[in-house]
Amino acid sequence: MKISCEHFGRCGGCTYLDIPYEEELSIKEATLKETLGEYGNLLERACSSPIVEGYRNKMELAFGDDGPERHLALGIRKRRSFYEVAGVENCILIPDDFKRIAQYVLQYFRDCGEAFYHRKRHVGALRHLVLRRGAFTGEVLVNLSTTSTMTAPIEPLVEGLLALPLDGQLVGILHSVNDGVADAVKNENVHLLWGRDFYNEEICGLKFRVAASAFFQTNSAGAEILYGIVRDFAGTSDAKLSLAYDLYCGTGTIAQIVSPLFERVVGIELVKDAIISARANAQLNGISNCEFRAGDVLGEIAPGAEIPDVIIVDPPRDGLHPKALPQIAALSAPRIIYVACKPKSLARDLPLLEQAGYHITRLAAVDMFPRTPHVEAIALLQKLRLP
Numbered sequence: 001m002k003i004s005c006e007h008f009g010r011c012g013g014c015t016y017l018d019i020p021y022e023e024e025l026s027i028k029e030a031t032l033k034e035t036l037g038e039y040g041n042l043l044e045r046a047c048s049s050p051i052v053e054g055y056r057n058k059m060e061l062a063f064g065d066d067g068p069e070r071h072l073a074l075g076i077r078k079r080r081s082f083y084e085v086a087g088v089e090n091c092i093l094i095p096d097d098f099k100r101i102a103q104y105v106l107q108y109f110r111d112c113g114e115a116f117y118h119r120k121r122h123v124g125a126l127r128h129l130v131l132r133r134g135a136f137t138g139e140v141l142v143n144l145s146t147t148s149t150m151t152a153p154i155e156p157l158v159e160g161l162l163a164l165p166l167d168g169q170l171v172g173i174l175h176s177v178n179d180g181v182a183d184a185v186k187n188e189n190v191h192l193l194w195g196r197d198f199y200n201e202e203i204c205g206l207k208f209r210v211a212a213s214a215f216f217q218t219n220s221a222g223a224e225i226l227y228g229i230v231r232d233f234a235g236t237s238d239a240k241l242s243l244a245y246d247l248y249c250g251t252g253t254i255a256q257i258v259s260p261l262f263e264r265v266v267g268i269e270l271v272k273d274a275i276i277s278a279r280a281n282a283q284l285n286g287i288s289n290c291e292f293r294a295g296d297v298l299g300e301i302a303p304g305a306e307i308p309d310v311i312i313v314d315p316p317r318d319g320l321h322p323k324a325l326p327q328i329a330a331l332s333a334p335r336i337i338y339v340a341c342k343p344k345s346l347a348r349d350l351p352l353l354e355q356a357g358y359h360i361t362r363l364a365a366v367d368m369f370p371r372t373p374h375v376e377a378i379a380l381l382q383k384l385r386l387p
Contacts (some may be wrong), residue, residue: 011086014371046365050221063116063126074106112152125150134201135220138168145176187213215250233380235261241309252278319345329356
């Protein structure tokens with residue numbers, strides 16, 4: 001099979017670019033079953049992504065060098081390398097607008113003679129270029145991350161970006177100043193250079209305002225399938241249930257999608273900006289039965305909390321916090337829906353939930369990350385012994 005990227009095997013992006021997508025999906029399904037052990041036999045289906053190329057609506061591109069020539073580069077970090085990055089000119093994971101923006105930004109800073117931040121020597125200014133896009137709206141958000149030592153003028157960069165011919169529409173340009181030593185994108189000291197600090201997306205017939213720093217599923221088309229499965233697992237009858245908890249709710253996407261099934265939905269999220277977006281999104285969609293709370297799950301579902309009919313958890317990659325898991329189980333909700341972007345975390349947490357009286361009854365998966373080894377799993381657990 002012809003490989004369309006010269007960086008395949010060296011960058012940290014694709015894993016399965018050299019095989020047909022159908023074979024990749026079969027491998028992921030088999031791997032998921034193996035990862036989940038005895039629970040793997042319950043897997044009903046592994047849904048393919050509607051879009052295999054150009055599906056990523058967010059990219060955190062790193063500044064570095066291109067290898068032996070040591071020219072300034074911008075792209076995806078190469079495997080086992082701190083400084084070398086693979087350019088994205090032929091990357092199949094990202095949309096063309098991201099490529100155009102990245103190429104322009106790279107050339108601009110090459111012309112200015114600006115250097116990338118060297119983590120060992122602590123010199124240089126350029127860190128990351130974060131690109132976000134509404135796959136169904138075409139709105140694009142650009143966030144440049146540098147140290148405060150950058151000398152290149154920022155105004156011509158903004159003017160050049162605004163002049164780029166894009167398939168979508170540029171709606172915001174931001175500049176994040178990060179003088180820390182860690183190689184991470186920080187959502188601090190963010191300055192709005194032009195436009196607004198959010199973009200709009202439409203999922204499952206609803207509109208969502210996504211802030212620059214807010215979590216949102218990376219594959220919008222795949223997210224519609226994922227959320228459809230969650231909605232299917234959540235609703236069992238025509239009559240509305242009383243209450244659902246959406247834990248680690250982010251911008252409130254799942255909460256609003258399942259809201260027609262419940263009289264009330266309570267979303268809980270630690271990131272305050274995400275909760276602000278969630279509330280704005282609910283208002284935008286005319287949804288009045290969703291309540292969003294900013295706080296730690298441990299504190300918000302402490303003993304004495306109202307018992308919901310359904311708990312939906314969509315935790316970070318490491319899964320449920322060891323202290324949060326028993327508190328969630330102690331609520332004794334009749335059903336728990338566990339959305340796992342890292343199936344190993346789900347495999348670790350399932351036996352603990354079983355010990356608390358839950359039994360997994362349904363299991364599905366969605367390939368949210370084509371050409372990579374990652375797959376998203378969704379499990380439905382039912383309480384065997386109700387209080």
